[in-house]
Amino acid sequence: MTSPLGRACLRTILGVALLLTAPTVAGCSVVQAAGQPRPADTWVAGSSAPAAPQSTADAVAPAHLLPGMPPPLAANDLYAADRPNELAPVVRRDRSLVYVPNLDSNTVTVIDPRTYRVLRTVPVGRGPQHVVPAWDLRTLWVNDDTGNQLTPIDPVTGRFGKAVRVEDPYNLYFTPDGKFAMVMEEKQKEIVFRDPHTMAVRDVLPVKCAGVNHADFSPDGRYFIVTCEFSGDLIKVDTLAHRVVGQIHLPGENPMPQDIKISPDGRTWYVADMQTSGVWILDGDRFTTPTFMPTGDGAHGLYPSRDSKFLYVANRGEGSISLISFATRKVVKKWKLPGATSPDMGGVSADGKVLWLSGRYHAEVYAIDTTTGRLLARIKVGRQPHGLCVWPQPGRYSLGHTGILR
Numbered sequence: 407m408t409s410p411l412g413r414a415c416l417r418t419i420l421g422v423a424l425l426l427t428a429p430t431v432a433g434c435s436v437v438q439a440a441g442q443p444r445p446a447d448t449w450v451a452g453s454s455a456p457a458a459p460q461s462t463a464d465a466v467a468p469a470h471l472l473p474g475m476p477p478p479l480a481a482n483d484l485y486a487a488d489r490p491n492e493l494a495p496v497v498r499r500d501r502s503l504v505y506v507p508n509l510d511s512n513t514v515t516v517i518d519p520r521t522y523r524v525l526r527t528v529p530v531g532r533g534p535q536h537v538v539p540a541w542d543l544r545t546l547w548v549n550d551d552t553g554n555q556l557t558p559i560d561p562v563t564g565r566f567g568k569a570v571r572v573e574d575p576y577n578l579y580f581t582p583d584g585k586f587a588m589v590m591e592e593k594q595k596e597i598v599f600r601d602p603h604t605m606a607v608r609d610v611l612p613v614k615c616a617g618v619n620h621a622d623f624s625p626d627g628r629y630f631i632v633t634c635e636f637s638g639d640l641i642k643v644d645t646l647a648h649r650v651v652g653q654i655h656l657p658g659e660n661p662m663p664q665d666i667k668i669s670p671d672g673r674t675w676y677v678a679d680m681q682t683s684g685v686w687i688l689d690g691d692r693f694t695t696p697t698f699m700p701t702g703d704g705a706h707g708l709y710p711s712r713d714s715k716f717l718y719v720a721n722r723g724e725g726s727i728s729l730i731s732f733a734t735r736k737v738v739k740k741w742k743l744p745g746a747t748s749p750d751m752g753g754v755s756a757d758g759k760v761l762w763l764s765g766r767y768h769a770e771v772y773a774i775d776t777t778t779g780r781l782l783a784r785i786k787v788g789r790q791p792h793g794l795c796v797w798p799q800p801g802r803y804s805l806g807h808t809g810i811l812r
């Protein structure tokens with residue numbers, strides 16, 4: 407269907423390398439220039455494309471890149487735009503906060519990452535699952551799947567806006583060209599393509615698997631792979647055609663795939679499996695049977711380090727974090743958190759020094775030193791905290807979840 411990054415796709419260059427720039431005169435820049443937040447009940451995302459980070463690297467444009475997708479900054483590193491503190495201009499006025507959706511409390515806890523103090527707790531709909539940055543980085547969306555709504559947050563002010571009616575939004579992603587929001591309707595067994603700002607339905611893709619919930623995109627953006635937690639499947643979807651082009655049932659007894667992340671060089675996909683307690687390693691282009699790597703009981707969330715060297719694996723069942731080397735595809739370290747813990751979903755701080763994870767079954771949040779693995783803080787929040795979002799983060803645009811930025 408398409409070649410992997412690092413092979414023909416990035417050896418085919420359109421003439422000269424292109425320096426990625428983006429317009430700054432559309433919606434969100436006008437709001438920033440005014441210096442005044444919009445009222446909470448009318449605030450919606452701006453329409454401008456994300457600006458390039460401060461970098462001297464030229465962007466390259468593969469001939470068959472998804473049309474409208476920002477070209478990658480580096481041929482061998484999908485996360486080259488995510489270096490420590492390389493914030494895009496559009497997010498530099500955003501408040502530095504950690505947003506924690508509490509699934510069973512129907513609230514979002516807002517934490518100051520500098521002091522580790524809870525600033526406030528905000529009621530939302532029923533069953534908030536994740537806090538997701540929009541493609542243009544101008545909105546954070548709270549996914550309330552039981553309450554059937556998305557609640558916008560203005561990241562400049564931290565104010566919560568008026569909820570938008572959306573059916574079963576367990577998780578939320580965005581196509582790399584910014585044209586569609588993709589709602590993972592876990593209960594309905596559908597991926598619904600929506601307008602990324604108004605959330606109006608544009609297309610519906612029924613899937614033949616149960617528990618569709620986490621995803622990541624190929625280097626050229628032309629396909630994405632989705633995990634189906636309850637049926638133990640992976641599906642491969644054509645981004646342009648909105649069509650399933652492959653399906654794999656994972657080996658083992660009762661597999662439960664969770665988060666999924668692609669390696670910096672674009673050659674390898676990692677799939678956390680909570681039931682088999684490790685990650686599956688997959689060639690996304692060939693989409694053949696993956697191999698297994700044990701990491702720890704209840705492998706769940708996956709997060710690349712800011713230097714693109716390691717993949718952090720949250721092992722929820724045993725309260726540990728495994729570090730996989732992208733270079734060797736091996737577990738090189740394991741950090742055991744003290745006491746009874748249940749590290750789940752989260753993200754890495756803008757400077758790369760702290761890994762933030764929700765403690766799903768202990769009503770708390772963990773701040774972990776990424777140099778030593780030391781637990782810096784454990785902060786009490788609501789019941790069943792889930793997909794927390796650290797904001798702002800480095801990167802040019804968001805693919806969704808709790809912050810897949812490129």
